[in-house]
Amino acid sequence: MSNPLGAGLNDRFSHIDTWVFDLDNTLYPQTADLWPKIDARITLFMMRLFGLDAISLRALQKHYYLRYGTTLRGLMIEHEVEAEAYLEFVHDIDRSSLEHNHSLAEAIAALPGRKLILTNGSRHHATATAKQLGIDHLFEDIFDIIAADFIAKPEEAAYERFFERLKVDPARSVLFEDIPRNLLVPHRRGMTTVLVLPAAGEAVEREAWEVARGDEPHVDFVTDDLVGFLETLGR
Structure with a gap:
């Protein structure tokens, strides 16, 4: 292939x-662990934003991802989230596994x-x-x-x-x-x-x-x- x-x-x-x-x-x-780490940080960001649990927010997170290309875009359009703060938070991960x-x-x-x-x-x-x-x-x-x-x-x-x-x-x-x-x-x-x-x-x-x-x-x-x-x- x-x-x-x-x-x-x-x-x-x-x-x-x-x-x-x-x-x-x-x-x-x-199979690297970077994207799962980012995905988890996105969920955590939304938990802090909406005050809801992860299970309740996962569907919304993925809905925005599918509809807008990124969860960020959905949060910006529908909730006026500040992009820079979001990006800094979700990309604050440990990359040492690479x-x-x-x-x-x-x-x-x-x-x-x-x-x-x-x-x-x-x-x-x-x-x-x-x-x-x-x-x-x-x-x-x-x-x-x-x-x-x-x-x-x-x-x-x-x-x-x-x-x-x-x-x-x-x-x-x-x-x-x-x-x-x-x-x-x-x-x-x-x-x-x-x-x-x-x-x-x-x-x-x-x-x-x-x-x-x-x-x-x-x-x-x-x-x-x-x-x-x-x-x-x-x-």
């Missing part, structure tokens, strides 16, 4: 000069052209996480939820802001993502799309609508081994 086209894979990417990566559950393994990924760093470094991170999280979270992985120095820029004016993937406006502000030509770019619906607009705009799945045999806790099949028409390539996929391209 990680290299479905063998030696012909490079030809399909020969036009690419901009490599765009989602952060959470894409640049680090989906180790430097030297193979990933070498694979990204070997790619020709610009490397960017496109995330629904904050720049601080992306920088801290990439630094923990040992890959922060490889990226030209990070386009975060603040740069997107708090409009989250998969909304088309989020990508339009990304293309415009970072001067990205979709037709010469590729996006690596772990959530299929976040690849729909990029594919429509001409980006090459790569869906990153959990490694074979790994059980990952996800929402039902997040579970990817890999056969979605807006997904050009599928891999369960990001490093292996990138190493092929780097060659």
Whole structure:
């Protein structure tokens, strides 16, 4: 699955000069504990905001996540929550469980052209996480939820802001993502799309609508081994 086209894979990417990566559950393994930690902090934030228990709020948290792309967007629109305070709170997590990924760093470094991170999280979270992985120095820029004016993937406006502000030509770019619906607009705009799945045999806790099949028409390539996929391209 990680290299479905063998030696012909490079030809399909020969036009690419901009490599765009989602952060959470894409640049680090989906079995890592970072996203569950963030998810728990989101619940705790809402508990303090509404004064309700976690069980009562989980459904609302996931409703906002599905409807608006992020729970934050829902809280901003429906409850006028201050975004900066929310982002600082939910991303205040221990990242020490992540180790430097030297193979990933070498694979990204070997790619020709610009490397960017496109995330629904904050720049601080992306920088801290990439630094923990040992890959922060490889990226030209990070386009975060603040740069997107708090409009989250998969909304088309989020990508339009990304293309415009970072001067990205979709037709010469590729996006690596772990959530299929976040690849729909990029594919429509001409980006090459790569869906990153959990490694074979790994059980990952996800929402039902997040579970990817890999056969979605807006997904050009599928891999369960990001490093292996990138190493092929780097060659």
